[in-house]
Amino acid sequence: MILKNKKWSCLLPFLSLGLLLFPSSTFAAKPITQLESQPVPARPKNIIIMIGDGMGPAYTTAYRYYQDNPDTENIEHTVFDRLLVGMSSTHPTKSEGIVTDSAAAATALSSGIKTYNGAIGINKHKQAVRSIMQLAKQQGMSTGIAVTSQVNHATPAAFLSHNESRRNYDEIALSYLHTDTDVILGGGQQYFSSELIEQFKNKGYQYITDVSELNSLKQAKVLGLFADKELPWAINEKKAHKLSRETQTALTLLSNNPKGFVLLVEGSLIDWAGHSNDIVSAMGEMNEFANAVEVAEQFVRQHPETLLVITADHNTGGLSIGANDVYAWNSALIRGVQSSPDNIAIAALESHDWQDIVSxxxxxxxxxxxxxxxxxxxxxxxxxxxxxxxxxxxxxxxTGWTSHGHTGVDVQVFATGPSSALFHGHQDNTDIANNMISLLPTNQNNPNP
Ligand SMILES: [Zn+2]
Structure with missing residues (x-):
């Protein structure tokens, strides 16, 4: 789906070097300390899976140059460089061809089953398949999702729900009531009627609508919906770090369970920027996701019984670094753009001095x-x-683009923590799910024979 009419927020000017002054480590990283010497168990108690929606290899590469400090000779490594372990194929079920959508890819990543594009947690025969979230629940673990899209969008939906179409947003939202998910954080107020919110409250959920309320939560369960639909572009809210705050809160609340947890975190809007061939918003969303990955990485250092696996569901837009026969990529120009192009358009179209505003x-x-x-x-x-x-x-x-849709290149896999070696080398997206599922306490075998 091509993103249009992204909600106007504000056009506060910011320094072109703002991202260098507030690097991805500002929110997340504390110094690496004594914790690394703690013994690491063979099997994880907790599993964090993070998905950069649409985050093909060119995105993490572009992000490295985008966040590089121009005053040093070296190109600084990113959190992705630190955690890289392998690659994954992403194709949907064979009759669908090679290029996946987010629903089929997320079904593969949550259940280990290939299906058709658009399918949410069901196989190609339209039968529900068990996801890692359901299996974790059966074993008394806690579960959660933290995303930047609406919470009932394709990726989180395929972890929590079963539906023949990703477009059945209202049905998917309603189905969440019966999943017992402990933490649900993201956007999507428009899909949750006041009656539905009441039903969540009757089930013991706290309902919050402002990110600042995350700090006051003491325990699960929580339904946090911070926007009507998706959250605002990160590039327009540079210090908000909303996904990092969602991730931090989710980790704090979920780790109250002595039996462990499974958490899905998605940088949902990387894909939306890719569909629009919008490199400025894409890099903003990459920065947002990288911040959240650093929060998770820090959690793993402090809780060595935690496995962290990060991947993408597919590549979006066919992004390339260098285009049209030119051997160059001007990251400084991209960093210098002061807000998302859709915001620039809104401001320009409201003004007589549109050329001035755009410039x-x-x-x-x-x-x-x-x-x-x-x-x-x-x-x-x-x-x-x-x-x-x-x-x-x-x-x-x-900056080059080959498509406004998805492409079929393999995506990267990043991992750290106990059993992270399972994710090394080449694998399929179903292998990622099956390996994670095999690590659940009493579920050694493939649950979907
Ligand atoms: Zn997409």
Missing amino acids: KQLGFKLNEAEINQLAAAKKENQDIFTDEINKIISRRSH
């Missing part, structure tokens, strides 16, 4: 061809205007 927000002066390009788009509509801004940024920064 200021982009951080460079438009040339005559670009002014003509945008003037023509301005006569059409906001979406077309946004697309043209994205094209200008991509052209100037030598």
